[in-house]
Amino acid sequence: MYLVANVNVEICASKSCKLCTQYCPEANTIQYSEEMGKEQGFKYGSAYIAVDRCKGCALCVWVCDSLAKNNAIKMTMIDQLPKAALTDNITYGDKSTTAVLASPMVG
Amino acid sequence: MSLDYVKFSNGFEKFMPKEYRDMVEHGPFGKKVTVSQMGSFKEALEEHPMCAGCAMTLFIRLAIIAFPNPEDTITVGTAGCGRLAISQAAIPFVYGNYGDQNGVASGLSRGLRLRFGDKPKDVVVMAGDGGTADIGFQQVLHSWFRKERFTTIMLDNEVYGNTGGQESGMTNRGAVLKMAPLGKKFEKMDMLQMAKVAGCAYVATVVPNNPRRVESVIKKAVLIAREVGSTYIQAYTSCNIEYAIPTDKVMEDAKTVENDRYQFTEYVSEEAKQYLTERYGYKEFLPKPAAAIPNKA
Ligand SMILES: Cc1ncc(C[n+]2csc(CCOP(=O)(O)OP(=O)(O)O)c2C)c(N)n1
Ligand code: SF4
Ligand code: SF4
Ligand code: SF4
Numbered sequence: 001m002y003l004v005a006n007v008n009v010e011i012c013a014s015k016s017c018k019l020c021t022q023y024c025p026e027a028n029t030i031q032y033s034e035e036m037g038k039e040q041g042f043k044y045g046s047a048y049i050a051v052d053r054c055k056g057c058a059l060c061v062w063v064c065d066s067l068a069k070n071n072a073i074k075m076t077m078i079d080q081l082p083k084a085a086l087t088d089n090i091t092y093g094d095k096s097t098t099a100v101l102a103s104p105m106v107g
Numbered sequence: 108m109s110l111d112y113v114k115f116s117n118g119f120e121k122f123m124p125k126e127y128r129d130m131v132e133h134g135p136f137g138k139k140v141t142v143s144q145m146g147s148f149k150e151a152l153e154e155h156p157m158c159a160g161c162a163m164t165l166f167i168r169l170a171i172i173a174f175p176n177p178e179d180t181i182t183v184g185t186a187g188c189g190r191l192a193i194s195q196a197a198i199p200f201v202y203g204n205y206g207d208q209n210g211v212a213s214g215l216s217r218g219l220r221l222r223f224g225d226k227p228k229d230v231v232v233m234a235g236d237g238g239t240a241d242i243g244f245q246q247v248l249h250s251w252f253r254k255e256r257f258t259t260i261m262l263d264n265e266v267y268g269n270t271g272g273q274e275s276g277m278t279n280r281g282a283v284l285k286m287a288p289l290g291k292k293f294e295k296m297d298m299l300q301m302a303k304v305a306g307c308a309y310v311a312t313v314v315p316n317n318p319r320r321v322e323s324v325i326k327k328a329v330l331i332a333r334e335v336g337s338t339y340i341q342a343y344t345s346c347n348i349e350y351a352i353p354t355d356k357v358m359e360d361a362k363t364v365e366n367d368r369y370q371f372t373e374y375v376s377e378e379a380k381q382y383l384t385e386r387y388g389y390k391e392f393l394p395k396p397a398a399a400i401p402n403k404a
Contacts, residue, residue, distance in 0.1 A: 018143070018145075018146065021145045021146035022142055022143070022145050022169075022318040022319075023165065023316075023318065023358065024165070025157075025159075025160060025161055025162070025164035025165040025168060026154070026164070026168075027150040027152040027153065027154070027168055028146075028149060028150050030146055031146045031147070032145075032146035032147050047146065053154060055158075055159035055160070056159055057159040057160025057354035057355065057357075058160070058354055058355035059160050059165075059354055059355060059357055059358060061355055062355045062356065062357075062358055062359065063358060066359070067358075087125070087126065088125060092129055092132070092133035092147070092148065092149055093147075095144075095147055096147050097146070097147055
């Protein structure tokens, strides 16, 4: 098994800082959805991870903990994520994206 | 090179992979995208085999987002880690032999001017410190002395990363590397000073822990190179493998190095300042209003 980043929507959606999206070395891996937080009744949208692209470096954990001081990202074993975003299930809109979450495990 | 090359050929749309469709429909082409919109548009850069947590990867990602006209840009690279990612973007990439990149870019930018006249076609070289300051040194310097109008970006990880840790001219004195076990005996080369002596119109240092600054220097460098002359950006892009930096500490290292030897510096020639102001509406080079000048008396 391997680690991928996992964003706590509850924390992230109360902050709206979007900082980690500018620091992940991989393209289109930390994505942002305006709906993800608001749907659950929070004030803002949330960052989320396209786990099929995440290389598990934890650079974003440092950014969220030490720069943003929000502690919203934890590295998690991929088989411990019941649902996650995958590139195939991400839709781009004008200013935001939406993601249908699904099990990241194949089969 | 135009918006046409990112469109679908008739009838092929339904056969294209999702990433390609996203890129055509929601990519950065033909509109302005910024670093602060990251995570909400499809980037030109795709997946690639560079190491997890590599700061060079982050820098390349930011640089590509910052290109003012991605649909009218050609990147030139050479042997070294960076080409593994630069070549995986929806932007034409020319691979020069190791060290040839500034010679290749010289011919390319001249050819594009002959072919397209005044319509801007941007050429951006991105190569490692070994490729730029050692193996490509004479071609880099000569392209600057000739005032070739393209941008040179050094991805300075202070080592030959792709081949397992040999010292380069940009390695710091005393650094011990896997294939430089006695420690480097000479000082880090001052390529910034050389760029100024050789007549570059814009010279800047930058570290990727400040994404918006990366965006700003890339934009200026590319715009100035359209008409004024050569531009040079030297970016600290650590190699976490050869310098054993834990990947979750890569940005902390960037901060430390920024404070130590990579403070932000920017040189803009007078001609380039005037050009950015008049042609692209930059305000930062205008004379400061009298009230804003602190009273020294
Ligand atoms: C003419 C030639 N000599 C040697 C090599 C082998 N080679 C490939 S990458 C590389 C080192 C690259 O170092 P640098 O330019 O600093 O880039 P980095 O990999 O550190 O980003 C070398 C020596 C080559 N490809 N071509
Ligand atoms: S840095 Fe943390 S709080 Fe900010 S957007 Fe990213 S996950 Fe959310
Ligand atoms: S762990 Fe690394 S690759 Fe994965 S989302 Fe975080 S910064 Fe990006
Ligand atoms: S070897 Fe170093 S510079 Fe090359 S991709 Fe890996 S971490 Fe980056």
